[in-house]
Amino acid sequence: MTASRDGLLEELVREMPWYISASMRFQMAVADQLDMPLADVHAIGALVEFEPIGAARLAELMGMTSGAVTRLVDRLERGGYVRRSPDPADRRRVVLRAVPERVAEIGRYYASMGESWQRQLADCSDEQLRFLVEFLRRGRDDTQRETARLRSDGRAHGTRRRREP
Template sequence: MAEVPSDVLERFAWYAREMSALTVMFHSRVAEHMGLSATDEKCLDLAMRADGALTAGRIAELSGLSTGAVTGVIDRLERAGYVRRVRDPHDRRKVLVEVTRQNAEKFAHLFEDALASVEEVLSGFTPAEIEVLERYNKASIDVFRARVVKG
């Protein structure tokens, strides 16, 4: 592995912190429109991006929250009508969390500007540059998840 010069590390740490701050502010605003806390909205986002219903344990793994905290999140999301608890058809002892689609579609417009921003930025890069950016982003997500979220 190559050594990263301190000035490069400092710049990229600043970029990450700035993007993180902007992302938190964006999701706080989305959550407010939805009548949720930022944590509840992000857990809902994780559930919406999953391939099907999730267990509370899986939401805890993905979010880095404790299972107790996730139970509270699910309770609030269920009361607000964003998710529902359903029995696992393969194991009736398990409970799954399923996103209610009508609510997911109701707030899709809140993400249109964010998607347009991504498109605007990516349009300034060549396909080869996009491959490098994608590799960087995937590696950042994997390392950050392993070191910070999973602890």
């Protein structure tokens, strides 16, 4: 690697936490506009990404206890953001699905961000765009692995304090 490439990689690694932090602040602002807890906004995102999904899987993704995720789903159902329905593969089980019309209403808060990204990416080549898509997918996978590692090696999920065996 050349010195300039090393410098660019270091700069990228330094900038990534600030990008993530700014994204989290944006998510908090969206939650404020929707007058809902940040966890609820993130749960809607998880539902859209992984649906149909059971409550246990949602609790795992969110790092919440089963009781906490039940209350979260109850709030989202009352707000019309989620529907519970029988699992087609196992009718004893219930799966959760986001309500597309309500998700679209949330989408309006992301529209200007999407337009900004479109402008930034307009001059990128197909190769650059493919790279960015792959970078984001790998980053998401890495983040999910690190989240799982933290929850298994650090504090137990859904708790404030790790219980000793």
